[in-house]
Amino acid sequence: MTNYKPQRSHPEWTRIEAFVKDACSLAAPKTTYTASLLLTVTSAFALWCVADQGWPLQADVIFSRQAIDMYCSQENPDRSEGTRRNYRAILMRVSEVVAPEEHPDAMTPLSRKRIAEPYSNEEMDEFSLWAVGQNSTEKRRRAMLMLAFCAGAGLKSSDVSTIYPDDVVVDNLGITITVGGTNPRLVPLEGQWETWMIAILAQVPRDIPIWGKPNRTLDGKLLSSFTQYTVGQRPRGDRLRATWSVDHLRAGTRIKELMRALGVDKFESLPRYLEFVDALDDDCYRTELRGEVRP
Incomplete structure (x- = not known):
């Protein structure tokens, strides 16, 4: 010892x-x-x-x-x-x-499901610089794609490798992404990421996933395997996805539509995401609930 x-x-x-x-x-x-x-x-x-x-x-x-x-x-x-x-x-x-006297309080149950903490606006600005500052064309494209897919559409790491160029549709209402697999859904891309997505689509071949051919078969580790070889402070896919969820909750996106984009029937983590959403002051609270609620 x-x-x-x-x-x-x-x-x-x-x-x-x-x-x-x-x-x-x-x-x-x-x-x-x-x-x-x-x-x-x-x-x-x-x-x-x-x-x-x-x-x-x-x-x-x-x-x-x-x-x-x-x-x-x-x-x-x-x-x-x-x-x-x-x-x-x-x-x-x-x-x-x-320290036998230091045992008065109950411990936090480890079985309680946790969520990843969302990034701040300042951190997201830094990650945009991180993406365009990578030292190769492929790394820059994948870094930009990671931010667009995860922070702009709430996609999981396992979703990212499955998206082909034909799954991304650009029209007069914006951009939508068709996600297949075991959790199929149509997800609108947030407007701030549309310019990047259009630029990426112009660069990639049509017959392989936009991400390219991954170097490993474990799709759930796709993003972490990529970011470990990038330069600078790198983002985490789960935190980008949490950022997307919290941003929509802050913006007032209807829960049903958010669940539709997430591809879930139950939103069990909603209370923990709401911890990151500021409450309205009393006047705004009254105004919010005083308005007409019937369509």
């Missing part, structure tokens, strides 16, 4: 090393976990608390149930449910040993 160092060096490690190793040394005899596993999980957690959150290096703060709850529920949302449950169990066991 004394020779342990994190696989990735961090400038804060020297400051927290003794704290982490002391905690794991106390907990190890009272747990079934190996010292290596305790150190790996606890060191990553402590670095997050100190370096990312700026919390003081105190056992009752770092190993509080609230801190563990935040870390396991929010940090690195790409982790599987099973991994997060295991991390929570390990950290809770350490906490019970080194």
Whole structure:
């Protein structure tokens, strides 16, 4: 245990090393976990608390149930449910040993379905610059297409690779995208992305998907596999899709039509999306509901 160092060096490690190793040394005899596993999980957690959150290096703060709850529920949302449950169990066991008084509050159930957080307008502006700033024609086209499909039409990663040029129709009402597969639907493209889409359609062959031939068969990983080789701060497909949903809710798009574009019969995540929609002030609230409601 004394020779342990994190696989990735961090400038804060020297400051927290003794704290982490002391905690794991106390907990190890009272747990079934190996010292290596305790150190790996606890060191990553402590670095997050100190370096990312700026919390003081105190056992009752770092190993509080609230801190563990935040870390396991929010940090690195790409982790599987099973991994997060295991991390929570390990950290809770350490906490019970080194901070036994810090267990008053109920934990957030990990089974609660979460949603990706939407991007701000400023972040979306940055991603537009990210797309046009890629270092090859193909990367620029795919980056622009990712933003248009996900932030402009709410498409999933698994949808993107299935769209052919003939699935995109341009007419006097704008642009529509026909999505096939197991969730077929017709989705209007937001107007702000139409110029990009028209330019892309003029560049691609008609007999293959607009995205091109993907390098992997797992369509659900298509976008993340692409963005990892791009330059700059890259967007996430699920957050772009959340941005599209929240933007429409903020604009007052009818829920039924939004569900139609999403291709869903139930909008179970609606309450969590509405958390990102500002409430009206009292005057606007009254005006909104005072108007005629019958068509």
